[in-house]
Amino acid sequence: MPTPSNPLKAVRGTRDLLPPDTALWNRVESIARSVFSRYGFGEIRTPIFEDTSLFARGVGEETDIVSKEMYSWEDGERLDKEKLRDWWFRKHDEQLGSWEEFEGTFDYTVEIQDRPYENELLAFANQATPALTATLAAFEAPLYPPRADVDAWLAQDEPRDSSQLNDRSRHLKPVKRLVVPTGIPNKTEEWLKDDLVVEYAFGNFTKSSQSLTLRPENTAGVVRAYIEHNLGDSGQLQKLFYIGPQFRRERPQRGRYRQFWQIGAEVLGPVTSGSESPLRDAEVLEMLATLLDELGIKGWKLELNSVGSATDRPRYVAALREALAPIKHQLCEDNQRRAETNPLRVLDSKDPADQALIDALPRIADFLDDPSRDHFAQVLAALDACGVPYTVNPRLVRGLDYYTRTTFEFTVPSSGDPASGLGTQNALLGGGRYDGLSEMLGGPRAPGIGFAIGEDRLILTLQAQSGAPHLDSEMWEKKLDAYIAPLGAERNAAALALARELRRAGLTVEVGDGSFRLKKSFEAADRVARHIVILGEDEVATGILTVKTFATGEQTKIAQADLAQALRT
Numbered sequence: 001m002p003t004p005s006n007p008l009k010a011v012r013g014t015r016d017l018l019p020p021d022t023a024l025w026n027r028v029e030s031i032a033r034s035v036f037s038r039y040g041f042g043e044i045r046t047p048i049f050e051d052t053s054l055f056a057r058g059v060g061e062e063t064d065i066v067s068k069e070m071y072s073w074e075d076g077e078r079l080d081k082e083k084l085r086d087w088w089f090r091k092h093d094e095q096l097g098s099w100e101e102f103e104g105t106f107d108y109t110v111e112i113q114d115r116p117y118e119n120e121l122l123a124f125a126n127q128a129t130p131a132l133t134a135t136l137a138a139f140e141a142p143l144y145p146p147r148a149d150v151d152a153w154l155a156q157d158e159p160r161d162s163s164q165l166n167d168r169s170r171h172l173k174p175v176k177r178l179v180v181p182t183g184i185p186n187k188t189e190e191w192l193k194d195d196l197v198v199e200y201a202f203g204n205f206t207k208s209s210q211s212l213t214l215r216p217e218n219t220a221g222v223v224r225a226y227i228e229h230n231l232g233d234s235g236q237l238q239k240l241f242y243i244g245p246q247f248r249r250e251r252p253q254r255g256r257y258r259q260f261w262q263i264g265a266e267v268l269g270p271v272t273s274g275s276e277s278p279l280r281d282a283e284v285l286e287m288l289a290t291l292l293d294e295l296g297i298k299g300w301k302l303e304l305n306s307v308g309s310a311t312d313r314p315r316y317v318a319a320l321r322e323a324l325a326p327i328k329h330q331l332c333e334d335n336q337r338r339a340e341t342n343p344l345r346v347l348d349s350k351d352p353a354d355q356a357l358i359d360a361l362p363r364i365a366d367f368l369d370d371p372s373r374d375h376f377a378q379v380l381a382a383l384d385a386c387g388v389p390y391t392v393n394p395r396l397v398r399g400l401d402y403y404t405r406t407t408f409e410f411t412v413p414s415s416g417d418p419a420s421g422l423g424t425q426n427a428l429l430g431g432g433r434y435d436g437l438s439e440m441l442g443g444p445r446a447p448g449i450g451f452a453i454g455e456d457r458l459i460l461t462l463q464a465q466s467g468a469p470h471l472d473s474e475m476w477e478k479k480l481d482a483y484i485a486p487l488g489a490e491r492n493a494a495a496l497a498l499a500r501e502l503r504r505a506g507l508t509v510e511v512g513d514g515s516f517r518l519k520k521s522f523e524a525a526d527r528v529a530r531h532i533v534i535l536g537e538d539e540v541a542t543g544i545l546t547v548k549t550f551a552t553g554e555q556t557k558i559a560q561a562d563l564a565q566a567l568r569t
């Protein structure tokens, strides 16, 4: 039980973002939006939860994210209407003939009412043809309540589903029966008074529920949307960016949260749109360098690597397995597991004791086929031409299964260096190419490249690297244009009306309260605003207002018509 001494708190690993910090978040997002728009990106917003299989297939079962960090749940048991309907028709097969014959002759519905597991089967004839009338006559007697009962049911003051009945022509022959699956709680008694036919269905009529997951990353969702909306059909390269929360059950620490924000972008499309070109990789990296520079991030470092094509990777993984086999037992427990399940991840390991062994493992660069090698060389050449500095890191393979060819990370100076603000979490953003992801999700071929910036880490870095000229706190704590001080509660309404007028004219305005003494209003106003506008009885009567400018200490009388203009200065 929460008590005043033990109130409810935000869940571990989540946090509230409050003003004035949120002003910095907004500023960062607006700079990102501005950079993205200059490079031709449009915004995409995908749902925060998706079918679990999207991530299992897209991100990879063996990744840390999918194997242990996802927030997944079974989205409740559902009644399987189809199953119940089939059961019903099978049961009444003799009277009804086969379902195929029945179909098209009747409209039917098996409806679930608001209360769980109370199901109604309504059968309506949709045409009163002689053949149909004969068919109905054949099975009406044993199956349906006598016509008189139906009429009585319809004549009730508030017949249920009357709208549905009225919609249909007068030839309709409504039949109402309640099909109640046994073994699950139900409240049939309430229904019995309606002279319904109640039938108990035996068996399991629930559908195993859908497994849903809070998105741990956004690329899989973007590619799913690309496939679902046939974005490739235009033949154009799709350039999409997103800004939003992601969820991973990681051990929280500074710079690592369970709900964190990512600013990301994806460039993908059919091969004919140029989506496979190394130019795309270089353009994305150059855009990131521009974005970090415009944000004022100092000392960023770009590391990149090529993890090869879908055919290079298995050859490399086989060689890694072979090299790991004799030394595996010398590695830490985590790496021993990775050596079995996902040997590439061993390269990601930060365990200090394992570093020497890992450095001696085979390198992916020696396993690239000619097209991959050439692709990577062209990416590097384009970066050189743009003057974007980088380091090739042969161990950078990244934690997600979908990457092919170029992978990259931008870091800021690492732990121990106060300029980072990130502690040990020094990766600001990561990304790479994912040429086979669309096919893995059942879509058309759509090579692509993308990245995700950890927005929380970006903000921590900016805050630690204070002094970035356009991000200084003055800007966030900018004073309001005016503070309106009503004298006496009777003036409150007039104060709000005046504030409305000024705000509509584009000014930033705070309204005090008539119960404040003038001294208190002055103090409050001086803290938040450049001017105080005093609204007493005289001012309301004459429309001439008293305005004090704090910077100069000057106090003047200004006609209400001229007020907005005067307060702007």
Ligand code: AMP
Pocket (backbone or CB within 6 Å): 217, 248, 250, 255, 256, 257, 258, 259, 260, 261, 262, 399, 427, 428, 429, 430, 431, 452, 453, 454, 455, 456, 457
């Ligand atoms: P990933 O999707 O794992 O490639 O991560 C991309 C970026 O998101 C990383 O470089 C981090 O900046 C950020 N990130 C990933 N996980 C977290 C987390 N748990 N908390 C905060 N930021 C994160």
